[in-house]
Amino acid sequence: MRPFMNIIRKWFSQVPTMSLLFGALVAVLLERGLGDPLAEILGLPKVPVLFGFVTMLKKPMLIPSTILYVFLVFVGPISVVAGLSASIANRLLDKLLNFPMLFSVIIHLGLLYAILHLWSEASAYRLLMLKLTLIAIMVTLSLNVINGYMGEFSCSHPGFMALGAYATSVMTVFLFAKDRLFGPPILPPVLGPFMFPFALFVGGMVAALGAVFIAIPSFRTRGDYLAIISLAFMFIVKSLIENLEVVGGPRGLSSQPDYANLPTVFLWTVACVWIINNFVRSILGKALNAVRDDETAADAMTVDTRRTKIVAFMFAAFWAGVAGGLFAHVLRYVNPGTFGIQKLAEVLAMVYFGGLNSVYGSIVGAVSISVLGEALRPLEIYKWIIIPLLLILVMIFRPTGLIAFKAFNVRGLISPKHKPLGDI
Amino acid sequence: MVFFLQNLINALQWGSFYALIALGYSMVYSILMLFNFAHGDIFMVGAYIGFGVATGLVALTSMGAFALPNWLILVLTILISMFLTSFVGMIVERVGYRPLRDAPRASAAITGLMIGIILETGNLALLGARRLSFPALLKTHTYDLGGVFVTNKKIMIVLVSLALMGALHQFVRRSKWGMAMRAMAFDYVVVPLMGVSINTIAAMTFAIGSAMAAAAGILFGVAYPVLDPYMGILFGWKAFVAAILGGRGSVLGATLAGFLLGFIEIFVAMIFPSTLRDLIAYSIILLILTFRPHGFFGEPYSARLRL
Numbered sequence: 001m002r003p004f005m006n007i008i009r010k011w012f013s014q015v016p017t018m019s020l021l022f023g024a025l026v027a028v029l030l031e032r033g034l035g036d037p038l039a040e041i042l043g044l045p046k047v048p049v050l051f052g053f054v055t056m057l058k059k060p061m062l063i064p065s066t067i068l069y070v071f072l073v074f075v076g077p078i079s080v081v082a083g084l085s086a087s088i089a090n091r092l093l094d095k096l097l098n099f100p101m102l103f104s105v106i107i108h109l110g111l112l113y114a115i116l117h118l119w120s121e122a123s124a125y126r127l128l129m130l131k132l133t134l135i136a137i138m139v140t141l142s143l144n145v146i147n148g149y150m151g152e153f154s155c156s157h158p159g160f161m162a163l164g165a166y167a168t169s170v171m172t173v174f175l176f177a178k179d180r181l182f183g184p185p186i187l188p189p190v191l192g193p194f195m196f197p198f199a200l201f202v203g204g205m206v207a208a209l210g211a212v213f214i215a216i217p218s219f220r221t222r223g224d225y226l227a228i229i230s231l232a233f234m235f236i237v238k239s240l241i242e243n244l245e246v247v248g249g250p251r252g253l254s255s256q257p258d259y260a261n262l263p264t265v266f267l268w269t270v271a272c273v274w275i276i277n278n279f280v281r282s283i284l285g286k287a288l289n290a291v292r293d294d295e296t297a298a299d300a301m302t303v304d305t306r307r308t309k310i311v312a313f314m315f316a317a318f319w320a321g322v323a324g325g326l327f328a329h330v331l332r333y334v335n336p337g338t339f340g341i342q343k344l345a346e347v348l349a350m351v352y353f354g355g356l357n358s359v360y361g362s363i364v365g366a367v368s369i370s371v372l373g374e375a376l377r378p379l380e381i382y383k384w385i386i387i388p389l390l391l392i393l394v395m396i397f398r399p400t401g402l403i404a405f406k407a408f409n410v411r412g413l414i415s416p417k418h419k420p421l422g423d424i
Numbered sequence: 425m426v427f428f429l430q431n432l433i434n435a436l437q438w439g440s441f442y443a444l445i446a447l448g449y450s451m452v453y454s455i456l457m458l459f460n461f462a463h464g465d466i467f468m469v470g471a472y473i474g475f476g477v478a479t480g481l482v483a484l485t486s487m488g489a490f491a492l493p494n495w496l497i498l499v500l501t502i503l504i505s506m507f508l509t510s511f512v513g514m515i516v517e518r519v520g521y522r523p524l525r526d527a528p529r530a531s532a533a534i535t536g537l538m539i540g541i542i543l544e545t546g547n548l549a550l551l552g553a554r555r556l557s558f559p560a561l562l563k564t565h566t567y568d569l570g571g572v573f574v575t576n577k578k579i580m581i582v583l584v585s586l587a588l589m590g591a592l593h594q595f596v597r598r599s600k601w602g603m604a605m606r607a608m609a610f611d612y613v614v615v616p617l618m619g620v621s622i623n624t625i626a627a628m629t630f631a632i633g634s635a636m637a638a639a640a641g642i643l644f645g646v647a648y649p650v651l652d653p654y655m656g657i658l659f660g661w662k663a664f665v666a667a668i669l670g671g672r673g674s675v676l677g678a679t680l681a682g683f684l685l686g687f688i689e690i691f692v693a694m695i696f697p698s699t700l701r702d703l704i705a706y707s708i709i710l711l712i713l714t715f716r717p718h719g720f721f722g723e724p725y726s727a728r729l730r731l
Contacts, residue, residue, distance in 0.1 A: 147530065153529075153530050153533065213710075216714075217710075217713065217714050217717065220717045221713075221717035221718070223529075224459065224668060224672055225668060225672075225713060225717050225718065225719070228664070228665055228668040228669075228709075228713065229710060229713055229714075231661065231664075231665070232665065232706040232707075232709050232710045232713075233706075233710065235702055235703075235706045236702075236703055236706045236707060236710070238702075239699075239700070239702040239703035239706070240703055242699065243699050243700055243703060341657055341661065345537055345541065348534060348537065349534070349537075349538070352530065352531065352534045356528075356530075381545055381548055381549050382545075382549060384541055384542075384544075384545040385542050385545050385546060385549070388538035388539070388541045388542045388545075389538075389542065391534065391535075391538045392519070392520060392535050392538050392539070395524060395527070395531045395532075395534055395535045395538075396523045396524060396535070399524060399527030399528055399531040400527075400528060400531070
């Protein structure tokens with residue numbers, strides 16, 4: 001086993017992120033071109049939608065051919081292409097070092113988007129799952145700002161999402177869609193897609209204003225009392241929306257226009273990761289950590305704790321609101337029941353599974369819980385025994401989550417990986 | 425006035441459910457400085473165990489194994505289910521809380537939430553999604569006290585829960601174990617050095633809290649004989665709110681706040697449309713906590729606080 005692992009390690013030792021992206025691109029192109037015939041040859045009913053997890057759990061007889069398919073289409077091409085293109089990619093990345101970093105980042109993101117786009121084009125299910133996963137990343141990151149970086153235990157995120165979702169939906173439905181609640185559109189629907197970012201911004205701002213109601217009590221209290229205040233806030237928002245007949249009450253609000261396509265969601269997610277990553281490394285982000293570790297000491301060291309708290313809450317709520325707005329437009333239906341305890345448990349699970357105080361951790365947590373949730377779907381209700389058990393195990397063996405307290409190093413991620421010097 | 429008294433009795437009944445559950449939260453908090461987020465689901469499990477015991481006893485009686493009057497079945501159900509549910513509490517403590525005693529508090533909160541989900545789903549997987557109806561052990565008699573209608577069930581529920589609370593109070597105040605608990609709540613660093621095992625005391629606290637929750641579950645089943653696997657969520661979170669409102673770790677506070685929460689909910693529903701109940705009840709709680717952030721009987725920032 002060990003020599004085998006060594007070979008793998010050596011093969012990947014000089015592979016930069018870019019060649020992995022090349023490999024993934026080749027893999028999705030391969031699936032697009034050869035997926036159907038290959039599935040037929042291997043005796044699969046159709047192309048496995050989610051890396052074969054669902055197929056394997058549903059029909060255990062198909063496990064060997066599904067594994068073979070995944071190996072032939074994904075694992076094989078990715079490792080071969082990544083290894084082969086490593087030297088070219090490294091040389092390219094060397095050249096890119098002469099340009100601003102942004103340029104290289106954009107190339108990487110372009111590649112990533114191309115992969116996701118091609119992968120999700122195969123079925124509507126993949127597209128929906130991808131969008132929801134990207135939104136989950138935004139929500140998890142924004143909750144991590146409060147629960148991880150600032151060390152509070154806030155339970156109000158579903159409430160912020162609901163505020164954002166409803167504010168955005170009301171704007172778009174009122175302005176650009178024909179609806180039984182609001183009547184015909186006021187502005188020509190052609191303008192809609194251009195106004196959508198603005199609507200999302202307004203949704204985020206509404207959520208941020210809501211956050212003030214939690215931030216102000218948080219000046220005087222921490223820990224459990226803040227948890228209960230934020231929980232009460234969540235119930236109040238939910239109950240308020242249920243009682244507002246203008247937006248449909250408990251029946252919910254539908255007929256949102258179809259603005260949240262993959263590029264939009266992807267761009268907002270990238271913006272969210274980028275801005276939050278910069279925020280937590282800024283002076284204000286360090287102030288958050290100081291408030292978490294010792295509020296009195298932070299105060300003595302001239303950290304304005306009140307300002308820090310209010311900014312952090314509003315900032316996190318803004319992104320939760322944006323995510324809520326996108327969520328409403330991806331599903332094109334929203335009702336207050338969505339934003340309850342269930343959602344809270346899901347988001348908290350993502351944050352604590354991935355890891356506190358870490359952008360990496362949030363991304364890993366959101367993606368793995370979403371994918372796990374979908375992959376274990378054939379197990380039906382037992383899914384909700386396996387996922388909590390997994391989370392309990394993670395908590396027992398790594399109480400702060402899988403990848404906690406780790407900086408998100410963009411420069412390291414996109415830089416070339418050269419041969420170590422003495423190893424020529 | 426009659427209207428007020430009528431609702432007062434309803435409020436006392438709701439309040440006793442909340443208070444019995446909130447006791448469990450508060451007791452665990454006073455020992456471990458942690459909230460047991462699976463507690464609402466332990467209430468649910470207690471109600472189901474009570475259902476099983478009651479159905480079994482009723483079936484045995486009707487088969488003629490022994491002849492028990494209904495009231496005795498109810499008493500036996502409450503006692504046996506409290507005993508059985510206390511083991512559920514101890515298992516939860518052993519699996520979810522003991523390994524995490526030195527971990528950040530939020531991690532233990534997450535394990536508690538997840539154990540709650542496992543209990544709900546496990547119940548759903550075992551018994552299916554149908555709702556069960558609790559066997560009717562008490563015939564409803566309605567007494568008319570000058571226009572105020574009181575059923576014997578309501579009186580029974582309030583009296584039983586008050587008796588349980590009184591018993592718990594005596595246990596904590598008078599017995600040697602209760603003294604150990606109070607000492608542990610006072611200082612959980614030094615007291616273990618005096619030969620009192622924190623593991624034993626923590627397990628016992630969970631057991632007692634769960635037994636109280638089981639009693640609440642059976643009383644709830646007597647009053648509203650429909651059980652479903654998610655019934656613990658609503659009650660659990662509301663009782664958690666009551667436990668905080670009373671001041672964390674304060675058993676007396678939890679009891680009073682449980683009754684207060686019952687009053688707020690019933691009287692809000694009485695005056696306003698009932699859809700506004702949660703909205704107004706939680707707004708009142710938010711207001712109370714804004715002006716009195718430590719609850720009624722809680723201490724402000726304490727040196728013991730692990731954050």
